[in-house]
Amino acid sequence: MDIIDGKKRGSWVSDATRHSVKLRGSLAGLVLVAAALAGCQSSTINNSLATTIEAEQGSEENIASLTEVIRANPNDPSAYNVRGSAFGRAGRYQEALRDFDQAIALNPRFFEAYANRALIWRALGDLGRAAEDYNAALRINPRYDTAYIGRGELYRRSGRVTEAFNDFQKAIQLDTTDPRAYHRRGLVYQSRGQHDFAIDDFSTAISLQPNAPEPYNGRGLSYVALGQLDNAFDDFNYALQLNDRVAESWANQALVYEKKGDVAKARKSYQRALQLDPAYEPARSGLARVGGKV
Structure with missing residues (x-):
């Protein structure tokens, strides 16, 4: 899922990173322990966009640590990019936007920051601006x-x-x-x-x-x-x-039970899917087919 994988979880993901950052006094002391959203290729912080972000990335402790980094290095676009990722992980989208804006202002060719900002626009439902930022990133790289x-x-x-x-x-x-x-x-x-x-x-x-x-x-x-x-x-x-907390998986399992004629097990799995996500339409329609109740 991308920063927000709207089809399922509605949580900061998706479009996330393989590496992580945490302050140990200065940028030189950053240790890779919590995923930072996208890859800055600077010599200061090196991270890359992947599929999931660890929960610690959006913690108050980590954001506070990254804020100290920025105070010590106010002209480093990488620091803003990483803190913006942490804000995004925490669902603090406006603050994330401000950090990515600042990263781009300091380095207009920071293509990773454009891609990260695109994820925020997507999370906010502004797909037009998200596309513009992806296009900008691709013009640069x-x-x-x-x-x-x-x-x-x-x-x-x-x-x-x-x-x-x-x-x-x-x-x-x-x-x-x-x-x-x-x-x-x-x-x-x-x-x-x-x-x-x-x-x-x-x-x-x-x-x-x-x-x-x-x-x-x-x-x-x-x-x-x-x-x-x-x-x-x-x-x-x-x-x-x-x-086992993904509604789609339960609904898919139920579909196989249904096709095999095991209505009782299908009904149970569809019901479990709807417990996890009451709005998940494949589970709702499937349960109706097998005569179950939510």
Whole structure:
């Protein structure tokens, strides 16, 4: 999910980072312990956009530490970029915007800060400004895979599937190791009914990030579409092992039970999905099919 993966969790994620930062007195003492949202390539702080952010990144303690860094280094755009990431993790979007604005003012070619700010605009629902920032990042660095992935997701959510596919494809052609590129291209293939290609992409995403439930759910749905219910069931159950608080995983498991004729178990799993997310429509419609009550 991107900073906000609106389809499921509504929490700061998604579009997140593989590395983390925490103050130990100065920028030279920053230790990688809590994920910082996107990669600044400066010599001061080195972090990169990934799929999830650790909770500590948005903690008051970490934000206070980063504020001390900025006081000591008020002209370092990297410091603002990292604190902006922490504000984003904490859901403090206006403060995050101000920090990314300042990072860009100090370094107008700071393409990672544009991509991070795009995530904030997306979280706020301003997809136009998010697209503008991704475009700005790509004008500065046409090989920045993170921006292609982020912009592609904007396109995908807006129904501009061909443009989304092209952006995910570009990121993959750039040899990205970001699993989101494969996961999301897989979703596009899936929407086109190209399930064999989708399964290949979901499998690659899983190999790059084996502990994320989303690509297992994606691959499982393509297995369902191909009638491979046992493979689908394995994927949905493994997604639940990874995180049993994702409504989609329970609803997908219920779908397999339903298709196998086990109405009682299907009903129970659909009900569990709706306990986690009362607005999750696939679970609601599925429960109606098997005659259950919320």
